[in-house]
Amino acid sequence: MSDIVLKVGNLAAAYRKNTVLENVSFEINSGSLTGIVGPNGAGKSTLMKTMLNLHPSLQGTVSFFHSSLEKMKKRIGYVPQRGSVDWDFPTDALDVVTMGLYGQVGWFKRASSAHKRKAYEALEKMGMADYANRQISQLSGGQQQRVFLARALVQEADLYFMDEPLAGVDAATERAIMKTLQELKSIGKTVLVVHHDLQTVTDYYDHVLFLNRTVIAHGKTKEVFTRNNIAKTYGGDIRWLGEENGYGLYPVK
C-alpha cells in the first residue's frame, strides 16, 4: 500500500565550486513523516532546494509521484526557512497565507473571498485567527512559523518539504506544529522535515534520514536511529548527554 512518492537518484549539488551534496540516493514512501538530520553544513537545506529545482543540481534525477517536478508541482508544498524572507514586508498574516493559494488562483485573477476564507481557516487551525490582520513584523518567531505552516496547509499538497520549521520557536508552537504534521501524516500525506534537534527525533518522526553531504543512513527511526549512525553522521564528536537509554533532555509534550 505504501507507494514511492519521491525518488532521488545520485543527486549532486554545489555552491560555487564547493560540492555540498554528492551521490545522494533515497526513496520516500507515501504517508511517512521523515526527519532529515545532520550537522551544520551537511547540505540539508540544499538537498531540499535541489530536489525542488530551486538550486541547480550538478547531476542526478529526482522524480515525484513517478513523474516530473513540472507535472507534479501542484501536489508539492514547500515551507522555506523562516529567516529566508523579509518580515518587514508590508503585508499581514492572512495575506501571507493567501499567497499559498496563488498557484490555484491563476494569472490575471485576484484571490476571491473563498480563497481568503480558506486562508483564514488555516490560520484558525494553527491558533492564529486573532492575528489574521496583524502586520507580519509584529508577530513573534513562533507565530511567524505558524503562519508559514498555515500557508502550507492551504496548498493542500500531498508531499510537503519543510525546512527547519521548529527552529527558534516556542514550546507551544513546537507542539502545535508537530501535531499538525502528525495530522497530515494520518490523512496519508507525506512530509519531509529538516530537523536540528537530535533529542526529539524518536518522538517526532517515524523515518529518519541521516545526511552529511551524502546519505549516511535512512529508514525507520526505530531501526536506524542508532548511536553508531549518529556518530557516523556527526563525525563522532557528539557529546553524549544523559544515560545509556535516555538522552537526558526530553521533548516538549
Add this chain to the structure above:
Amino acid sequence: MTYTGWIIMTASLVGLSCGIIGVFLILRKMAMMADAISHTVLLGIVTAYLVTKELSGIHMLVGAIIAGLLTAFMVQWLHTLGVQEHASLGIVFTTLFAIGVILIATSVGNAHLDVKHALMGEITFIPWERMALPVIGEVPKATALLALIVMFVTFCIVAFYKEWKITTFDPALAASLGIPVVFMHYLFMCLVSVTTVASFDAVGAIMVVAMLITPAASAYLWTDRLSIMLLLSGSFGVIAAIAGYYIAAFMDTSISGSMAFATGLVFLFSFLFSPKHGLFASRGKLLKGNLKF
C-alpha cells in the same frame, strides 16, 4: 497647455512612474540596481543613436531595455563567478556608463546628446519639441512618451500584482508554485529601464535615482499594506515633482535638483512624523512603555 503646465505635467508623470517602480526596488532590496541602471541606460541611448542615427522615443526605449537587462545579467553573472554582489554592481555599471561617456565625447557628441544633459536632465527644453497627436493636439514628445510609460508600468504592476507580491516577498515559495521568478525579475529590470529612460530628459541619470528611491522609502514608513504603499509612493512622487518645480521657480534654480530635494523633504517629514515608524511615534511608544514600568 501653457509652457509651465507642460513642465509640471512632465515632472508629475516622472514622479508617478518612478514612485510606483520604486516600491518594488525598495522591497526587493535593489535600490542600488536603480542607480546602476540609471547610468547604463546612457550607453543604451548612445548605442541606439549610433545604430539608427535617430534620437526618437522608440529607439531610446529599446536601447535602454537592452542596456538595463545587460546590466542586470552581467551583475548576476559576475556574482556567480564569486565577485561580491555590490562590487560586481559597481564594476558593471561604471564600466558600461564609461563606455557611454566615451562614445558621446568622441563620435556622437552633438546638441541633443551631451554628458551634462544626460546626468542632470533639462526639463525646461521639453515643451519645445512637440509632436501632433490625434484628438489631443500638440504634445511635447517626452511627455507623450512618459504618459505611455506610466500606462504600461501601471498595467504591468496591476495585472501581475499578486505575482509581484509573492516573487518579492518569498521567491522560493513563488518558484515552488510554478511562478516564473527569473522571468519576473528581468521583466522588472525592463520596467526600471523604460521608466528611467523616459525620465531621462526631464531629470537626468542622477536625479532619477532620487525619484525612484526616496518617495518609496517614505511611503514604506507610513503603511503596512503593499497597495497603500504603491498609492502613497506614487502620490509622494507627484507631490515632490510639483513642489520641486515651485521651489525652483522661487529660487530660480535647477528644476531637477529641486525635485530631488523635495523628495528628500518628503522623506524627512515621513521619518519624523509617520505614525507607525516615525521618530516621534517610536519615541512616544518608548515613553509610554517606560511609564508602565
